[in-house]
Amino acid sequence: MLRRGIGFVRRKCACQHHGEGHHGPHICEQLGFSVGDYLTAVVLRELSKKPMHGYELYEKISQLKYYPFKHDQSVIYSLLRKLNNHGLVRYSLQEGNGGLRKVYEITEEGLKYLEQLVEYISKLKQAFDLFLNA
Numbered sequence: 001m002l003r004r005g006i007g008f009v010r011r012k013c014a015c016q017h018h019g020e021g022h023h024g025p026h027i028c029e030q031l032g033f034s035v036g037d038y039l040t041a042v043v044l045r046e047l048s049k050k051p052m053h054g055y056e057l058y059e060k061i062s063q064l065k066y067y068p069f070k071h072d073q074s075v076i077y078s079l080l081r082k083l084n085n086h087g088l089v090r091y092s093l094q095e096g097n098g099g100l101r102k103v104y105e106i107t108e109e110g111l112k113y114l115e116q117l118v119e120y121i122s123k124l125k126q127a128f129d130l131f132l133n134a
Contacts, residue, residue, distance in 0.1 A: 033124060035069055036079075041121060042067050043079055044106055044114040047089060051105035053096065054080055080104055088113055 039061075046052065046060055058076045061067055080102075083089040088110035091102040106114070 033120070037117075038067070038121070039069070039071070039075070039079060040083070041114065041117040043076070043083065044088065044110055044117070047104055047106040048111060048114060051103050053094075053101040053103050057104070083110065 042061060042064065043057065046057060046064075052060065054077050055073065057080075058071075058073045061076065062070065080089065080091075084091060084104070086109075087107055089104045089106055091104045093100045094103045095101075
């Protein structure tokens with residue numbers, strides 16, 4: 001079960017594992033999985049390949065064949081702020097076209113969380129395959 005992260009920050013669950021040493025928001029399978037949760041996985045996966053600034057990441061995601069959903073740039077920037085606040089990504093200021101840019105990179109904690117998300121997505125894929133072939 002995925003236990004910690006930001007994917008379900010917008011919802012609260014009635015699970016009992018809050019007392020097991022979890023700090024802050026966590027992921028609970030009782031809540032399901034949303035497009036926003038998938039976007040979190042996509043952002044972390046792309047940042048695991050190389051550091052990027054927000055607009056570069058937005059452009060990259062809009063061209064991915066495995067992510068068919070379209071978002072405004074503000075959605076990506078908001079998610080990057082949340083990921084940064086939870087220690088899953090960090091940024092450095094670098095000189096770019098027209099001034100300073102925040103260049104984001106995934107942290108060790110972010111890599112661990114991405115691994116959990118990939119495992120959870122794999123379980124969902126298996127369930128979807130069973131559904132489609134039923």
